[in-house]
Amino acid sequence: MKLLNLMICALFVLGACQPPQDNSANEAFEKNSKVIMAYIEGYQSENLDYDSWYADDVVIRGTAFGAPDSVGLQDIKEQDKMFLADFDLELTSEVVLLPGVNVDTKKADGSVRYYGDWKMIRSATDSTEEKSVVVKVYESFDFNEDGKIVFQQSYGDISAAYEYLVTDEEMDDNPEM
Numbered sequence: 001m002k003l004l005n006l007m008i009c010a011l012f013v014l015g016a017c018q019p020p021q022d023n024s025a026n027e028a029f030e031k032n033s034k035v036i037m038a039y040i041e042g043y044q045s046e047n048l049d050y051d052s053w054y055a056d057d058v059v060i061r062g063t064a065f066g067a068p069d070s071v072g073l074q075d076i077k078e079q080d081k082m083f084l085a086d087f088d089l090e091l092t093s094e095v096v097l098l099p100g101v102n103v104d105t106k107k108a109d110g111s112v113r114y115y116g117d118w119k120m121i122r123s124a125t126d127s128t129e130e131k132s133v134v135v136k137v138y139e140s141f142d143f144n145e146d147g148k149i150v151f152q153q154s155y156g157d158i159s160a161a162y163e164y165l166v167t168d169e170e171m172d173d174n175p176e177m
Contacts, residue, residue, distance in 0.1 A: 028110025029099040032143045036097065036112050044091055046084050050077060054149045061153035086122065087165070092134055093117035100140060111142045118156070122165040133161045 035053055042048045050073060059070045071079070093116050100111030117134050124130040137156035144150045 025099070025108035025110050028143070028147075029108065029112060031147055032110055032112045032141070033097050035143070035147060035149070036114055036141060037095070040091060040095060040114075040116070043089050046088075048077075048080060052148075055144050055146070058149055059151050061151070063153060063155050065159040067159075088121040088123065090119040090121065091116050092119045100142070109142075111140065113138070113140045120158075120161050120165060131165050133164050135161045 038049070039053050042053075054073050056073065058073050060072070060076050061070050062068050096115040098113040098115075099108045100113050101107055102109040102111075115136070115138050118137050119132055119134050121132040122128075122130065135156045135158060137154060137158075139152065139154045141149050142151040
């Protein structure tokens with residue numbers, strides 16, 4: 001019996017010697033996920049709160065065909081204004097949020113990745129019917145210590161969806177589209 005008690009005490013001592021677990025990356029992921037959910041809702045409602053979501057020095061990497069390597073916050077504000085004037089967006093799937101990892105250490109770092117299916121809708125006009133298409137999108141977001149996005153990249157066949165939704169005549173009439 002003494003041996004059993006001694007072994008139990010030894011297990012408690014060994015267990016107590018374990019270093020505390022660092023949960024900061026998971027806590028950052030949970031906090032940053034709320035920003036991404038607000039971002040998603042903002043695009044659906046066309047109520048974009050760039051100042052709450054983005055750091056002033058954010059880099060947004062373009063991945064669509066012909067997109068520049070990266071744009072800044074002012075560029076994305078202008079692009080979104082034109083884009084949302086022509087299209088409505090609706091998330092048609094459950095959002096899948098995943099923790100990201102630091103590219104160098106391969107350890108969780110509070111960054112957020114998400115997958116979702118977005119419906120792009122082009123409203124009817126006097127001469128055209130409403131058209132829509134669903135695009136599967138993957139986006140990744142890195143954050144600073146203040147919980148603001150400092151790097152974003154999006155993957156989805158947005159350029160093909162755009163080409164499907166906009167007629168050649170519309171492109172000729174409005175080269176900025």
